[in-house]
Amino acid sequence: MSTPNRVVKTEVPARVIVTAVLIGVFVVGFVLVAVWQSGRGIAEARMTGKIVSKEFKPYPEPERQITLNRSGAVSGQNSDGEYLIAVEVPKNDGSKKTFNVWLNDKRRYDAVKIGDSFDVGPYLVPSK
Numbered sequence: 001m002s003t004p005n006r007v008v009k010t011e012v013p014a015r016v017i018v019t020a021v022l023i024g025v026f027v028v029g030f031v032l033v034a035v036w037q038s039g040r041g042i043a044e045a046r047m048t049g050k051i052v053s054k055e056f057k058p059y060p061e062p063e064r065q066i067t068l069n070r071s072g073a074v075s076g077q078n079s080d081g082e083y084l085i086a087v088e089v090p091k092n093d094g095s096k097k098t099f100n101v102w103l104n105d106k107r108r109y110d111a112v113k114i115g116d117s118f119d120v121g122p123y124l125v126p127s128k
Contacts, residue, residue: 049089057082083109
């Protein structure tokens, strides 16, 4: 005589299922709130103001400037001076703060005018 194969089914208590579901909901909720809050501070840090002055400070003689970009590529350009703009940014309390911004090329310096709006950062924040 052969013995029949037995299938053993264990019962999972309802308390274990409810606990697992609650832990899963808590973890997913925590991750969603963390992602939502992480982008909020950067968006509040965006500072845009008006250009109040432009200044060109020539070097005694032109120089070669070498830059390294984010991807690691090296580039060089000739520069005959520093291109500076002053940007006045309104703060939440009604006062204004002036930021000095160094531009790296004459084309960009010539493209902006006094009174134009200028974003002083952070540069990684997408525009609204």
